[in-house]
Amino acid sequence: GxxxxxxxxxxxxxxxxxxxxxxxxxxxxxxxxxxxxxxxxxxxxxxSSQQRTDMLTTRMGHGATLEFQLRWPVQEREQEDPRYERLILVLQLACIKEGFEHALRGTWGVCLHLVVGLPSTQSTADVLTQCIAESIQQAGFAGWKVAAGAQEVSITLQRHLHWNRVEKMGHDSGSGWIRVYPQAVATYDDVLVEVNAFVGQHASGAM
CATH class of the missing domain: 4.10.860 (DNA Excision Repair, Uvrb; Chain A)
Incomplete structure (x- = not known):
């Protein structure tokens, strides 16, 4: 049909x-x-959002690279929302505790990227639903879960390394994103090269 x-x-x-x-x-x-x-x-x-969530989790595989991206200003009732900054700190602590390779790029208060490489032996969906979900909830996003669709920190599966970051960020609403790169799409080093190039190009424009 x-x-x-x-x-x-x-x-x-x-x-x-x-x-x-x-x-x-x-x-x-x-x-x-x-x-x-x-x-x-x-x-x-x-x-159905359930179908999209199933597509998301079944395509992740093992040992993906995660890119957490935050963009300021994050306004919450006329004030800065501290949860996003707390999120980056909590995630870095989780990476250290779990022994995940990670790197932070960008500028506090403008745009930050935390790139995390998961071990090839570990199920990406398991890490996201346990370690990462706990970290996100701990930072103050109480209802967060691995699900397709709109939420305060949205999660997407990247099917290509070289997506148009400028165009996509112009369209995307919100302040926090998790982008999942399966092993077949990109390695940790590949993603870091892309993030470094993007941050380098836009650092001067953002200041």
Whole structure:
């Protein structure tokens, strides 16, 4: 039926993505467009948030790289919302405790990126639902869980390393995001190179 057709379309788009993962690949722009089409079409393809959450968790695999991104100003009733700053501190402590490779980039009060590399032996979904969810709740986001859709710290699956950060941040509402890069999409070092380049380009403009 209709759902089978949608599943086939998603699968066809997913097969296009690995054909152009590097900027030098001939099919790079096609690959990028396929990844963007899935992201834009997810709510239309899968109207149920439970379906989208299942898609999110089943595609994460083991040993993904997580990018936590915070953007200021975070206003809460005319005041700064301290939970986001607390979140970055709590997450760094969790990384140290668990022995996760991690790096903090950006500028406090402007935009921060915490990149976390999970061990290849660990289920990404398990780490997110346990260690990361506890950290986020501890920072003050009491109802947070691994779920697709809008929440104060939203979580998305990145299907391509080289997504358009400037355009996406212009569209995205909110102040906090978790971007999950499965092992097949990017390594920890790949993500860190992208974040370093982005922070370097925009540090001068943000000051």
């Amino acid at each position: 209709l759902q089978d057709g949608q599943d086939q379309l998603i699968q066809a788009l997913e097969h296009l993505i690995p054909l152009g993962t590097k900027r030098t690949d001939p099919l790079f722009s096609l690959s990028l467009q396929a990844a963007a089409a899935i992201e834009v079409g997810m709510e239309a393809f899968y109207p």
